[in-house]
Structure formats: structure tokens, C-alpha cells
Amino acid sequence: MLTSLYQRHGRWLLVLAAIAFPFMYWQGESMPSNNDLETWLPKESEVRSTYDMFKEEFGAEEVILVGLPNMNPDDPLVESVAERLNQLPGIRHCWSPRRLSQVMRELSVSEEKIEERITGLSLAKDKQMLGLVALLSPQGLQDRAGTVKDVEGVLDYCQLRGEDVLLTGGPVVIAELNRLGGAKNNKAYFLITLIISSLLLYYFVREIKLTVGVMLITILSIETTNAFVKWSGGEMNFILGAMPVMVMIFTLSISVHFISYYRESDKVPDRLIYSLKHTWKPVFLSALLTVIGFGSLVTTSIGPVWWFGYAGAIGSVVSFLCGLGLTPALLLQWPDVLENEASVTKYSHLRLAHTLIHRRWLVTGICTVVIAAGAYGCRYLTCRIDPLDFLPKSSNVVKDLNTLEERLTSIDSVEAIVDFRTSDAPFMEKLNRIRLIEARLGTHQSVTHTMSVASFFPDVMPEGVMGAAKIFNKALGSQHRSDFLSAGERYWRISCRIRREDVASKGETFNELKALVADMPEVTLTGITPLVEQAQVTIFQGFKESFSSSFVLIALVSLCALRSVKLTFWGMVPNITPIMFIFGLIGWSGASIDIGMMMTGSIAFGMSVDATFHLLFAYQEASRAGHSPRTASFYALVQTGKPIFEAAAIASIGMLALVLSSFTPTMRFGLLMAVLLWSAVVGCLVQLPAILAMLPGKRKRKSKAIALPIDDSQEHESLMLEEIRRVA
Known part of the structure; x- marks a missing residue:
């Protein structure tokens, strides 16, 4: 029924996609960009409320x-x-x-x-x-x-x-x-990524029409996701710039798996049903779990992180619909496109698979040590959000900033709001109080300069009422008094220029300045510095909580899908392997992670879940047919290893083009994403099969043997059966 449906309407489905392509591309590429620092600040907090009050009274700093x-x-x-x-x-x-x-x-x-x-x-x-x-x-x-x-x-x-x-x-x-970091500047690097991915896809598929079709489906998925984000009021920023890469990875993974199953089923009566049967369930579950994982981010108060979670959930759904909906229609237009491929077999790595299963204890031991070391290294992870870190050191902006801060003044400041409330104290008394507060703040070693209303008055006022009144009248009539006075004479502002330091040091400076005026209840400190520090803590903590909750939810859904506590438990191990290992190394090195690097963990986690489900369902299929854990693990590795490897290779090698970018977050993202994807491959194709092969076997029951994916040639069949006997 499904096959006939695709045969009747598949072409029209592709025509509809082709018609929608230009519109989605136009909408997706026209999404506005906004990397303003304020968008990263917590929306609802006492610190944010104080800063908003400061802006309302004195204007932005x-x-x-x-x-x-x-x-x-x-x-x-x-x-x-x-x-x-x-x-x-x-x-x-x-x-x-x-x-x-x-x-x-x-x-x-x-x-x-x-x-x-x-x-x-x-x-x-x-x-x-x-x-x-x-x-x-x-x-x-x-x-x-x-x-x-x-x-x-x-x-x-x-x-x-x-x-x-x-x-x-x-x-x-x-x-x-x-x-x-805008779309225009990064478009060239992303285009190179698409070209490299297309060449790799052609290398694995060896069919130009299919390669072009799959890449167009991938681009359609990317632009459709961007369009939905734009229609929802979203704006492109540093972390949303990672979304096209994520959608590309998910869509290509689905298409590559479907093509792999379709290719190996050339002797099956209904190739479409066979391919969908082996693809839809792991793909659907991985998409569902990815939506859950990204959806957990929408609880944050940080705007860009909220949008990343929303866009990630939308992108997962779009990738699933486009990848699994359009790829079958594409293949049915050229039903014999994969028929004439010579030596279409994945059994060249049978010896490697056998060695892995045979050395399963050694492999598992090494992986366990690596994970333990990585998990311990994660304790030393720190987060750092400093916009200047995102600019190349050779940038004129960075050079000008360093020169001006060294020779003139700093651009960073802490603002003090002095609230005299309904005090009827004379102007001069308030002015002297401001001088006292300003002098105390100025004693901090990080404060390079202070400025307030008192900066415009002489230290000693003229003697006589007329002289003082004349100065007061000029001060009150000044058009610039609103920069430092507000609400009559209730709010007074003291601006403290502080040396540029890392965010942690700025936070320490802010806390030390608060301690200096702790005995002055009328003084409140604010500025971008405490907001950035709070945003840093909120983002880092939010991602840890999101990852933890996602892990639990994914485990529960996996348990429902696999109906096996044992497979669910061991299946979750390779999902955290790449994150623990790579981020553990970063922690051990003492380097800080930025917001873009955090995004790579979410995407790698989604990729690991997808690959893991494909292998676990293949293992479960062989296990239910009565094979031992070692044989089932060997079968699952042979059955799913090739498409998992191909999808990771296409995405990771293609993303290395991003390393050429002069924009530091893009460069870091491309490099770290490539490393994480290969770590995910190791976790899924090395660690997981070794673990599954060690599981205790059940008593064999009579069952109809599964259809092993063996080439008709006697040579391949003999090799496959020999390997299975040796493993079993």
C-alpha cells in the first residue's frame, strides 16, 4: 500500500518540494541577525531588574x-x-x-x-x-x-x-x-562544507543524480527550519548559526541509512517496504528523543539558548519528515540507480568486526578507563563568555581596544546608583556624600577612573551665598545633568571604569566593590559586568540540568521502545562517551568552553542516539532470532556499521571547512563538532558492540532465522557464515 502510494504520488511530492524550495530558501536566508550582548542576559532576575531601572533613569551605559x-x-x-x-x-x-x-x-x-x-x-x-x-x-x-x-x-x-x-x-x-558571525560572512564556509559533504556522499553512493537529490533535500530541510524560526520571531545569532549544521547531519544520516538498506535489498520483492521497516523506527525514536532534549532548553531565561532549543526541536522534526519522506520518493524515480554498482557489499570489514568482538574485554576495559578519566576531567570545566574571545587577535577592533585601554581608558564599567529616596538634605550634603562614596570605590585597584556629578564641581565651594548659588544655578541648568542625576535629586550616578579582565575576575571585582559599600544601604551597583557573570552561570548550569533531564527522559523512552532494561542501560553508555571524553580533555587542559562549544555536545548527543538505535534494533532482531550475544553483536555491527560510518564521515569531514573561518566560534564549532562525531562513531561502533557481546546469553529458542544481509556469491556467504561460527 505504501509502495503504491509513493509510486502514484512520489513524483508530485518531489514537485511540491521543488516548488517550495525557492520560497523556503528566500525566507530562511532573510532571517535577521542579532548578536547584541543584552540578548544573552537573564530576562527575569533581581540583577536584570536593577540594570533595567538604571537604563530607564540614566540611559544605557x-x-x-x-x-x-x-x-x-x-x-x-x-x-x-x-x-x-x-x-x-x-x-x-x-x-x-x-x-x-x-x-x-x-x-x-x-x-x-x-x-x-x-x-x-x-x-x-x-x-x-x-x-x-x-x-x-x-x-x-x-x-x-x-x-x-x-x-x-x-x-x-x-x-x-x-x-x-x-x-x-x-x-x-x-x-x-x-x-x-553573520550569515553572509559564514555562507562561503558553509558552502564549502556542503560541497565536501556532496563529494563524500557521491563517493559512498556512486550515483550523481541521487547525490544531488539528497543534498537538495538537505538544503530544503535547513532552509525550512530557518524559515520556521524566522516566522516565530527568532533572530540569527552565534549559537543558531550551528543549527544548519545540525539539520544537515540529521537529514544526511536519515538519507544515508535509507539508501544503505535500499541498496542491500536488491533481491527483496518490495525494497521500499524493507528499507522503511529497518529505518523508520530508530529514526523516529532518535528524532523524538532529540526533540525532547532540545525542548528541555526552553525553560531557560537566556533568550538565544531558548531559541536554540526551539530551533533544535523544529529542525529534528523537519529532518525526519524531509529525510524519510522525500528520500524514498527520490529513489523510486530511479528504481535501478543502485543496481549496477559493482561489489556492493559491506563485508570487507568482517575481519575487523571479528577482531573487535574477539577482543571485547580489552576494548571495553580501555573505553571504561577513557570514560572515567574524561568524567573526572569534566569537574574542571569552566564556562567563559567574553565577546572579545570571538574576534581574531589580528582584528583592528581588538588592536584599537587594547591600545586605547592601555593609553587612555577602559570601556568596561560598574555603575553605582545612589538613592536618596525622599531625603530633604541640601544639595551640598548629598554632593559630599557622593564624593565619599566615589572616593571609597576609587580605592579598588581595578578602578581606573570614576565620574559623577561631583566631578564637575570644585573640591572647595566659593565662600558666600551668592557664589555658591551661582554655581548651583549653572549646574541645575546644565543640559548634561541627566547623565548623572535623575528623578530630581533622588538618583545619583557614579560611573567606575574598571580594567578589562576575564569574566571571573570581573565578577570578583564587582563583589569586592559591593563589599566596599556594604555599609551604605543607599548604594546599589549594577552594569553589564554582573549581568554577564550571571548569564555565564545560568547558561552553564542550565545546560548541565538540561543534559541531565534529557538523559533521564531519553532513557525512559528507550526503555519503552526496546522493552529491555539491560539494553537500555548499556545503550546509553556510548551516548555519553563522546561528551565525557572530549569535554573531559578540555577540562583537563584547563581551557574554558564557550556557548558555541556547548552546542556541539547537544548535537553530538543527538547523533549518538540515532546511531545507537540503529545498532540496538539490529542486535535485538538477531537476538530474538535465537543467536548468542556475540553473534547478534557481530550481525548488528555488520548490518549498521557502514551507514553509521558513512553518515559521520560525510558530516564531520565536511565540517572541517569551518575551521578556515576567521570567526573564532565558527572555527571552534567546526573542529570540536568533527572530533565529537568521530568520538560518537567510536562509542557506537566500537564500545557498544563490545559491551553487547559480553552480555550473558539466553537459552536458545526455536525461531525463524533472520535474513542475514549476505551477497548471493558463495564466497561472501561462506566468509560470513565462517565468521559467525567463529564468533559464536
Whole structure:
């Protein structure tokens, strides 16, 4: 019935897919990109609420810092650039050394104090570089990349290029991340991956029409997944960039397994039914379990991780439908396409399979030691989220940032909010309190510069009521007071520039600053730094919890499918082998893992589950036919080893093209994914058969013998039977 259905409607199914292909491609490729740091921050937490309140009262803390080497603050070009930047819609205000000095001078600050206060902020200590500090407006926050482009346009118009200008700041880093990590920049590397995968698929299939058809099905799966994510309101980011690779792996795996079963069934009356019978159950279960695994990520409060879980679940379903729905229709269009293949057999590795089963105790022992060492190494794993780690060291953005932080000021800051609530204290009393708090925060070794309303006032106020009143009136009338004062005189802001350190050190600095003002209940500290630290902890903890819950759910579903506690237990071992081993090595090496590296674990886990089910069902088939565990394990390895190996080889070797990328997350992802896939192959085709061969056998019962996948030639049949007898 199913065969006749495909025969009648298979061609129309392919035509429908061909019609949908251009639309899905257009929709999938038009998904917007967004790598803004705020999207990675926890949505609901006390730390996030405090930061949101800070933004509402004072505006965002994000700045673009323009460094001008060998320029004098009184140079007319400096003020010309500052004024042009000030007029950009994405810039709220641009501070220059002259503008800062002018405000302080109007409030009777001495020239000596002015120079002291602007040094290390907008003027280098050696006076050989000055800086323009451009604060982003709400419009600039909505379009950081556009604002950075506008700033670059102003600098180019003023003929400040190359070594004449340095540009850095959070928006500059984010714009560069969007450029390097965007779909446009990575498309070339992904195209190379598809080409390599296509060549490998052709090498294994040896049929050009089928190769092209399967690769088009794979691309359709990728773009359909992207389209669904876009329609749901998703945006492309660092980790969603891994989704096309995951969908490619899953779809190719399904197609390769189906083609393998179809090829070996050339003497079976109904090849389609035979192939579907051996493919659908392990493929369906692996897709179901992958959906469960990715679905567990939607409980997180981190936006990109939530979208990765959602997209992963959608991609698993799409891969299943396209891979198992369109590949049979494709093969029926060319029913004899695999008939004339010479030496279509997978028995060249029978000796290897026999050696593995024969050495099962040794193999299992080695794998056990490796897993134990890896599991112990996982204790030392640490997570690190630092956008600068994603940029190549040779990047001009990184060079400018390092130069400006060394010679001028840091772009990282901790913001102190001082809440005087309904206090009726005089302005001067509040100002002195701010000075006290600012001085205490400034004693920390990581704080390079502080700035507040007090920075614009003289240390000693003029004597006499009229002199003081004049200064107060000028201060209250200043258009810049909203940068440091809000809600009348209730909220006061102190901005502390801190040295750039790793995230853990920033977290320690933040906690130490909190301890310095612990006895001042009116002070609350906030900023991107504590949010990034919390996001790091939340993401790392969330993935561990997600992996643990997924493991338990997958075990329960496997138990229902296999109906064997023994097979379920031992079948889960190779699923964790690649993750334990590879991530254990990373832990032992002392290296940190980033968010992209975490994604590889989820994808490798899905690949391992798929391969494991294929082998376990083949083992169960032989075992139920009355064969011993060693014979059943040997049969399962011969039956499923070739397509498992081919699918992993096509995906992993193809992904090595991503190592060529200059974008660090893409390079790390491609390399780690390739290594994990080969580790998954070792777990499924080496460790699992060895374990299964060691299981105690049951008393043989009479049963109809299974149809062993043997070539008609007497030579292959004799070899197969000889090996089975030797193993048994």
C-alpha cells in the first residue's frame, strides 16, 4: 500500500518540494541577525531588574570611544568631529576634552583639577592621545551596527583614517561580531562544507543524480527550519548559526541509512517496504528523543539558548519528515540507480568486526578507563563568555581596544546608583556624600577612573551665598545633568571604569566593590559586568540540568521502545562517551568552553542516539532470532556499521571547512563538532558492540532465522557464515 502510494504520488511530492524550495530558501536566508550582548542576559532576575531601572533613569551605559593620537585638545578638527558625532541620531551626546573642561570651568573648577579629572578618561597621561566619548541614544541602541557605520562615516568625512584614528566600545565590538558571525560572512564556509559533504556522499553512493537529490533535500530541510524560526520571531545569532549544521547531519544520516538498506535489498520483492521497516523506527525514536532534549532548553531565561532549543526541536522534526519522506520518493524515480554498482557489499570489514568482538574485554576495559578519566576531567570545566574571545587577535577592533585601554581608558564599567529616596538634605550634603562614596570605590585597584556629578564641581565651594548659588544655578541648568542625576535629586550616578579582565575576575571585582559599600544601604551597583557573570552561570548550569533531564527522559523512552532494561542501560553508555571524553580533555587542559562549544555536545548527543538505535534494533532482531550475544553483536555491527560510518564521515569531514573561518566560534564549532562525531562513531561502533557481546546469553529458542544481509556469491556467504561460527 505504501509502495503504491509513493509510486502514484512520489513524483508530485518531489514537485511540491521543488516548488517550495525557492520560497523556503528566500525566507530562511532573510532571517535577521542579532548578536547584541543584552540578548544573552537573564530576562527575569533581581540583577536584570536593577540594570533595567538604571537604563530607564540614566540611559544605557554603552559608549563609542574614538581615539585621536598626536592631537591637541584645542585643535579645531577635534571639536568639528565631536560636533558632527553629536548630531548623529544614534548618539545622545559626545564628550571631548574641551567640552568636559568647559563645563567644569563654568562651575569654577581650577585648571589643575580639570586636567587631573579628564586625564585617564578623555586625555592620555602622556598627553599624546585624546578621546571622544560618544554616548548612545535609544535609537543608537536599537541599531548599534548602523550607528557604528555612521560614526565611521563621520571619521572618513573628516579624513581620519588608518593610524590617525582608533575606534572601540561595546557597539563597535558587537558590530564586528555581527559582521564576522553573520550569515553572509559564514555562507562561503558553509558552502564549502556542503560541497565536501556532496563529494563524500557521491563517493559512498556512486550515483550523481541521487547525490544531488539528497543534498537538495538537505538544503530544503535547513532552509525550512530557518524559515520556521524566522516566522516565530527568532533572530540569527552565534549559537543558531550551528543549527544548519545540525539539520544537515540529521537529514544526511536519515538519507544515508535509507539508501544503505535500499541498496542491500536488491533481491527483496518490495525494497521500499524493507528499507522503511529497518529505518523508520530508530529514526523516529532518535528524532523524538532529540526533540525532547532540545525542548528541555526552553525553560531557560537566556533568550538565544531558548531559541536554540526551539530551533533544535523544529529542525529534528523537519529532518525526519524531509529525510524519510522525500528520500524514498527520490529513489523510486530511479528504481535501478543502485543496481549496477559493482561489489556492493559491506563485508570487507568482517575481519575487523571479528577482531573487535574477539577482543571485547580489552576494548571495553580501555573505553571504561577513557570514560572515567574524561568524567573526572569534566569537574574542571569552566564556562567563559567574553565577546572579545570571538574576534581574531589580528582584528583592528581588538588592536584599537587594547591600545586605547592601555593609553587612555577602559570601556568596561560598574555603575553605582545612589538613592536618596525622599531625603530633604541640601544639595551640598548629598554632593559630599557622593564624593565619599566615589572616593571609597576609587580605592579598588581595578578602578581606573570614576565620574559623577561631583566631578564637575570644585573640591572647595566659593565662600558666600551668592557664589555658591551661582554655581548651583549653572549646574541645575546644565543640559548634561541627566547623565548623572535623575528623578530630581533622588538618583545619583557614579560611573567606575574598571580594567578589562576575564569574566571571573570581573565578577570578583564587582563583589569586592559591593563589599566596599556594604555599609551604605543607599548604594546599589549594577552594569553589564554582573549581568554577564550571571548569564555565564545560568547558561552553564542550565545546560548541565538540561543534559541531565534529557538523559533521564531519553532513557525512559528507550526503555519503552526496546522493552529491555539491560539494553537500555548499556545503550546509553556510548551516548555519553563522546561528551565525557572530549569535554573531559578540555577540562583537563584547563581551557574554558564557550556557548558555541556547548552546542556541539547537544548535537553530538543527538547523533549518538540515532546511531545507537540503529545498532540496538539490529542486535535485538538477531537476538530474538535465537543467536548468542556475540553473534547478534557481530550481525548488528555488520548490518549498521557502514551507514553509521558513512553518515559521520560525510558530516564531520565536511565540517572541517569551518575551521578556515576567521570567526573564532565558527572555527571552534567546526573542529570540536568533527572530533565529537568521530568520538560518537567510536562509542557506537566500537564500545557498544563490545559491551553487547559480553552480555550473558539466553537459552536458545526455536525461531525463524533472520535474513542475514549476505551477497548471493558463495564466497561472501561462506566468509560470513565462517565468521559467525567463529564468533559464536
